[in-house]
Amino acid sequence: MKMNKTILGYVPEESPLYRIHPFVRVFFLLVVSLFPMLINAPEWNLAIIVLAIFLLKYSRVNLSTLKIYVPVSLSMGFLILLSHTVLGGIHPEFYVSFKLFGFPFYYERIVAAVDVYTRVLPMIFLTVLFLSTSRERDMLVAMRWAHVPFVVTYLVAMALRSVGMVIEDFSIVRQAEKARGFDPQGKSIAYKLRQFVMYIIPLFALALRRSDEFANAIVARGYSFTGLREVKRPDYILTQYRFRVRDGLLVAIISLSLVGVLIIRFGLGGLTLEGSLTLQWLELWLKGGAA
Amino acid sequence: MSIAMRFEDYSWRYSRTSEPALKNVNLEIAAGAVVGIIGPNGSGKTSLAYSMNGLIPNQYNGIRTGAVYVLGKEVTTIPQAQLCQQVGLVFSDPEAQFTAMTVEDEVIFGMENMGLTIAQIKQRLDWVVPLTEIEPLMDKPPYEVSGGQKQRVALASVLGMRPPIMVLDEPTSMLDPMGRQRVFEVLGKLKREYQSTIIVVEHSLENLVPLADLMILVYHGEVLLVAETEPFFEQLGYLMKHDVFPPGVLEFFYQLKVAGHYPAAWPLPQSVAAGAARLRALFEEKK
Amino acid sequence: MKTTPYLSVENLSYRYPDGTLALRELSFELAEGDFVALIGQNGSGKTTASKCLNGLFKPTEGRVIVDGLDTRTTSITKMVVRVGYVFQNPDHQLFNSNVWDEIAYGPRNIQFSEEEVTERVEEAAKVVGLNASYFTEHPFFLPKGLRQRVAIASILALRPKVIIVDEPTTGQDVKQSLEIMDFLTYLHQERGHIIVIITHDMPIVSRYAKRIVLLGQGRKLADGPTSEVFAQPQILAETFVAPPQITQLAQATAELGFDPGTLRVNELLTQFEGLVA
Numbered sequence: 104m105k106m107n108k109t110i111l112g113y114v115p116e117e118s119p120l121y122r123i124h125p126f127v128r129v130f131f132l133l134v135v136s137l138f139p140m141l142i143n144a145p146e147w148n149l150a151i152i153v154l155a156i157f158l159l160k161y162s163r164v165n166l167s168t169l170k171i172y173v174p175v176s177l178s179m180g181f182l183i184l185l186s187h188t189v190l191g192g193i194h195p196e197f198y199v200s201f202k203l204f205g206f207p208f209y210y211e212r213i214v215a216a217v218d219v220y221t222r223v224l225p226m227i228f229l230t231v232l233f234l235s236t237s238r239e240r241d242m243l244v245a246m247r248w249a250h251v252p253f254v255v256t257y258l259v260a261m262a263l264r265s266v267g268m269v270i271e272d273f274s275i276v277r278q279a280e281k282a283r284g285f286d287p288q289g290k291s292i293a294y295k296l297r298q299f300v301m302y303i304i305p306l307f308a309l310a311l312r313r314s315d316e317f318a319n320a321i322v323a324r325g326y327s328f329t330g331l332r333e334v335k336r337p338d339y340i341l342t343q344y345r346f347r348v349r350d351g352l353l354v355a356i357i358s359l360s361l362v363g364v365l366i367i368r369f370g371l372g373g374l375t376l377e378g379s380l381t382l383q384w385l386e387l388w389l390k391g392g393a394a
Numbered sequence: 395m396s397i398a399m400r401f402e403d404y405s406w407r408y409s410r411t412s413e414p415a416l417k418n419v420n421l422e423i424a425a426g427a428v429v430g431i432i433g434p435n436g437s438g439k440t441s442l443a444y445s446m447n448g449l450i451p452n453q454y455n456g457i458r459t460g461a462v463y464v465l466g467k468e469v470t471t472i473p474q475a476q477l478c479q480q481v482g483l484v485f486s487d488p489e490a491q492f493t494a495m496t497v498e499d500e501v502i503f504g505m506e507n508m509g510l511t512i513a514q515i516k517q518r519l520d521w522v523v524p525l526t527e528i529e530p531l532m533d534k535p536p537y538e539v540s541g542g543q544k545q546r547v548a549l550a551s552v553l554g555m556r557p558p559i560m561v562l563d564e565p566t567s568m569l570d571p572m573g574r575q576r577v578f579e580v581l582g583k584l585k586r587e588y589q590s591t592i593i594v595v596e597h598s599l600e601n602l603v604p605l606a607d608l609m610i611l612v613y614h615g616e617v618l619l620v621a622e623t624e625p626f627f628e629q630l631g632y633l634m635k636h637d638v639f640p641p642g643v644l645e646f647f648y649q650l651k652v653a654g655h656y657p658a659a660w661p662l663p664q665s666v667a668a669g670a671a672r673l674r675a676l677f678e679e680k681k
Numbered sequence: 682m683k684t685t686p687y688l689s690v691e692n693l694s695y696r697y698p699d700g701t702l703a704l705r706e707l708s709f710e711l712a713e714g715d716f717v718a719l720i721g722q723n724g725s726g727k728t729t730a731s732k733c734l735n736g737l738f739k740p741t742e743g744r745v746i747v748d749g750l751d752t753r754t755t756s757i758t759k760m761v762v763r764v765g766y767v768f769q770n771p772d773h774q775l776f777n778s779n780v781w782d783e784i785a786y787g788p789r790n791i792q793f794s795e796e797e798v799t800e801r802v803e804e805a806a807k808v809v810g811l812n813a814s815y816f817t818e819h820p821f822f823l824p825k826g827l828r829q830r831v832a833i834a835s836i837l838a839l840r841p842k843v844i845i846v847d848e849p850t851t852g853q854d855v856k857q858s859l860e861i862m863d864f865l866t867y868l869h870q871e872r873g874h875i876i877v878i879i880t881h882d883m884p885i886v887s888r889y890a891k892r893i894v895l896l897g898q899g900r901k902l903a904d905g906p907t908s909e910v911f912a913q914p915q916i917l918a919e920t921f922v923a924p925p926q927i928t929q930l931a932q933a934t935a936e937l938g939f940d941p942g943t944l945r946v947n948e949l950l951t952q953f954e955g956l957v958a
Contacts, residue, residue, distance in 0.1 A: 642927030
């Protein structure tokens with residue numbers, strides 16, 4: 104299958120995703136990422152994760168690439184739990200659910216950990232969804248469509264572009280290091296960290312040597328930096344993307360869902376932790392219904 | 395014939411070096427000519443190229459004396475944005491000149507800077523993309539395509555601006571032999587069909603020599619020899635003394651001439667086909 | 682005389698993470714006395730293949746055996762003392778703060794004693810012609826030619842039998858290219874290294890390489906002495922390579938009695954004198 108490279112992975116060349124205007128995709132990311140900040144009820148945040156996974160599947164992203172995020176997600180969950188329980192201090196006012204190696208695990212702190220974790224996780228999934236389905240260009244198109252000044256989009260593009268170059272350089276430098284017998288296996292963390300600092304020299308050298316030519320290249324093709332003062336310039340790329348009725352509808356739906364969430368949360372007092380199914384279930388499990 | 399480019403007692407010294415990069419250069423390049431600039435690394439070829447489109451002195455600190463005229467106007471009197479519509483420069487390291495996220499953005503960047511309309515851009519794309527054979531690459535990031543493709547993208551991104559004068563600084567250093575040939579085929583087409591003035595800095599002479607009308611030898615900052623291609627290579631002994639390594643066919647016939655096997659009045663052939671014809675003629679003669 | 686190979690590539694296939702099959706069932710051997718040019722069009726798999734030779738890339742299928750060791754199961758420290766890899770751009774491989782540490786970096790990774798490291802650094806520096814006054818310099822501030830020498834020295838300090846050099850002549854003028862290649866020839870002839878170069882420069886190949894391994898679309902198209910491979914222009918054309926001009930001239934005039942495997946100007950001159958005499 105022919106694949107298109109995205110920022111994080113690959114999407115097939117034929118994906119239903121391409122029917123959607125890039126602006127809608129960026130808008131979706133920006134708006135839906137707000138939801139976990141508004142929503143406390145863990146089951147609804149889990150629903151956002153399910154939605155993200157569904158959209159990944161719909162976009163025909165190879166889901167096996169998500170495996171690399173599993174350890175990150177798990178270790179983050181573990182750290183959050185740890186910081187709320189073992190490292191959370193002694194609180195005689197809280198209910199002790201159980202003790203592990205003499206550490207009290209308070210019910211209230213576990214609930215807080217679950218709350219934080221289930222709000223962080225959907226944000227990660229949404230970002231992964233966006234980065235694995237979008238190319239750098241999509242972001243630029245979205246910005247230009249929204250009339251962000253060209254200079255800004257150009258600077259963003261160059262930043263993204265240099266990230267691409269640095270990543271490529273980085274992988275060659277690491278190969279070069281391996282080719283001289285550096286074996287990261289069985290080395291201490293401190294050693295590896297020091298190694299990481301070493302990469303900075305060649306990466307810096309490469310960037311510095313290129314920056315001159317980079318500046319020359321821009322000048323040689325007639326770009327003059329005029330700051331935010333816009334010089335009228337055509338935008339050829341934008342003409343290839345059409346903002347259709349469907350895209351308008353999607354933006355409306357996304358906006359309405361944000362309004363909906365706001366109303367339920369602040370108007371009707373819904374989507375809170377207190378009223379959530381998860382809390383009832385945790386109570387049953389960790390407190391034995393003692394409350 | 396009108397003059398595309400003229401150097402008059404031109405010298406340039408970078409402020410960080412004690413020796414001038416270019417010393418007292420006098421040159422005249424006719425419009426529509428294909429010009430090859432050769433010489434060892436560090437001899438001033440790139441400085442010469444940069445002086446043609448104003449990168450020197452606009453982007454570098456140094457001392458400049460004399461004058462460079464592009465289509466009759468002194469370089470420093472032409473605004474940079476206008477100058478680069480007259481002189482297009484393709485850099486030796488294509489990687490370093492990419493500023494966009496996709497090949498397509500890269501190719502249209504210059505055109506957008508010129509303020510062309512969408513229709514004009516479309517029209518130029520339809521011309522330059524097949525010419526440089528980059529259709530399949532249009533939505534890829536330019537730094538991810540192969541070396542040969544990069545160099546063609548770099549060429550396309552400058553060609554799209556349709557400058558009457560093209561300057562190419564070692565455009566084929568990263569290419570396989572066929573890739574090289576293809577770049578020179580594009581240059582040949584530009585020469586024949588669009589009468590572009592093409593100035594090429596190049597080490598590998600095989601493809602350049604058959605195309606070039608004029609050759610320039612730069613050595614230690616000085617222009618040592620300027621001549622039409624045929625008489626230029628008649629002085630092969632002198633060139634070889636200055637670290638010019640001629641393509642095999644030229645060298646072979648030069649050696650034949652030196653050894654007295656090849657009539658002094660015959661010109662030295664510049665391509666394999668011409669060489670083969672000469673050899674056959676020579677064998678006829680010997681019989 | 683058939684010597685046992687030092688390195689053998691057996692049915693090697695390599696697939697990139699994006700699914701591209703870069704090498705398809707590639708097999709060849711490197712033995713004592715080899716000076717090989719790996720050639721083929723851009724994207725033919727030359728660089729990928731060469732990175733499989735010292736375990737930088739592990740085969741997707743097939744295997745690479747170096748000095749009896751399988752690259753899939755051998756630690757990188759054992760590989761790099763057998764096969765050295767010089768990257769094209771010295772800036773990618775210089776990451777220490779002075780030249781001495783740079784050259785010592787490899788041997789220290791192998792955990793040689795400090796005396797041994799010193800001995801190796803001094804020897805490697807001497808071979809590439811870097812005198813001791815450079816040892817305290819920062820590699821970053823050296824001119825490109827010297828940076829390349831430091832990069833080669835840093836590989837030589839590991840004393841690998843095989844040295845792979847990726848595009849040694851790209852960006853160099855002809856004179857500089859000849860100097861680098863003369864140096865590789867010295868390493869080959871005087872110090873017994875097996876040399877593998879990856880290059881597009883056919884005149885350089887015809888002048889220096891004893892053998893060509895020709896790749897096209899990840900497959901091996903030809904493998905043999907330089908003049909024999911160059912004598913088959915139709916196979917070369919499959920991977921968009923053309924023999925050097927002088928060989929093309931000999932081939933175009935083969936009917937006059939010239940040898941289609943001619944590699945150098947002086948060979949053709951000798952033939953010419955023989956034919957007209």
